Amino acid sequence: MSERVISPAVIKRLPRYYRYLGELIENEVVRISSKELSIKMKVTASQIRQDLNNFGGFGQQGYGYNVQYLYDEIGKILGLDNQQNMIIIGAGNLGQALANYDFSRVGFKVIGIFDANPRLEGLAVRGIEIQMVDELEEFVKSHSVDVATLTVPKKNARPIASKLEELGIRAIWNFAPTDLKVSDDVCVKNVHLDESLMTLSYNLRHRGNEKYSYNSYMND
Amino acid sequence: MSERVISPAVIKRLPRYYRYLGELIENEVVRISSKELSIKMKVTASQIRQDLNNFGGFGQQGYGYNVQYLYDEIGKILGLDNQQNMIIIGAGNLGQALANYDFSRVGFKVIGIFDANPRLEGLAVRGIEIQMVDELEEFVKSHSVDVATLTVPKKNARPIASKLEELGIRAIWNFAPTDLKVSDDVCVKNVHLDESLMTLSYNLRHRGNEKYSYNSYMND
């Protein structure tokens, strides 16, 4: 029951391993060594082996790793193996864009979209009708909602996050440019696009002075 | 000319400082100590002082920091003080959503949107007509383009990135779920939404076993 605590640095590298392994499968590669993978991914072989060994031994000495097996195992670790239901709060441009996005290969399904603007009521995105936020409570109580995606204006983000917490939602994917104030029981993953753009701006201005490659992986 | 190299860990915290300082200004706070700010932001005062001192001494002993001054200085460090021009390649849902986003307070202006789909030709987003990708070369040559935002399908991302590099574009904000292959002269900032969602999924599955708070800041 009490699993070992894995550092966030390791967790955030897993999706990238998963992606590269997926591409290897597409190219019908059956096995790969940490050394070969490290060259493709531009990381060290040591790091790959260390990362994986946090979760168990997936390889075989003298052989390397079976690509399909490793891919499946990482998928399980990330919890992609059974579907999770998502609702989107905020049906503006970004909310609608995300509703149209295909997250099924990450194991997520959008089951509801909400907004406060009555002009959007009834409008359908990918076959899902936009509902008014006052229907949120009823909806959450009658459906299994695993994750709420927040694409509302900054000023509405915190009140809605509190409401979601109250309704028992335990994971929020937050696109509002603010830090939410919720209890530690609620997982929050922030996607701050403006901050991402600011770091790009920094690199642009200080080009040539960077220690590391400009190519910044993940959301860092 | 040769500035000191600043670690990426520091750079990625700057936008968050900037945001908190902006909110303090809104609340008419004139001065703040590293200690007070550290409590608000849930980081250590030491870290704040260390981070800032990479760029110079912005505070005053016994007083703390002048909020407006520090805000402006961080803005300059991030390069937000004069406007940069952005084009968006890929006018799908996400591309259009980003075109509608107001990045002016981050110092960016969208001056062009491109797509390969002829059905989108001439359609305007925020007053900017969508152009066909074959007009890209002409446009880049006759305009000053600082950053290209890539919101194209995965399979098109790499060829277009190469094309952009060829045209002399030196910064790419990449939303396609792939790593681009460009020379080190090109700054690439990746926003991999699916990977972000995967790490949220991980936290959701392993809740209660995390060492750190669920509330993951930045894009990490």
Add this chain to the structure above:
DNA sequence: TAGATTGTTAATCGATTAACAATC
């Protein structure tokens, strides 16, 4: 068996935190 490559321990490196003298 010999060669290859993992799993894992030890060494290194970098980032964060603590401490405190400098100074407003």
Add this chain to the structure above:
DNA sequence: TAGATTGTTAATCGATTAACAATC
């Protein structure tokens, strides 16, 4: 001046890399 708080150095902590024995 006395109190507060910075700037900065030193100590700690964690993450990455190197090395190698185990083993397929």
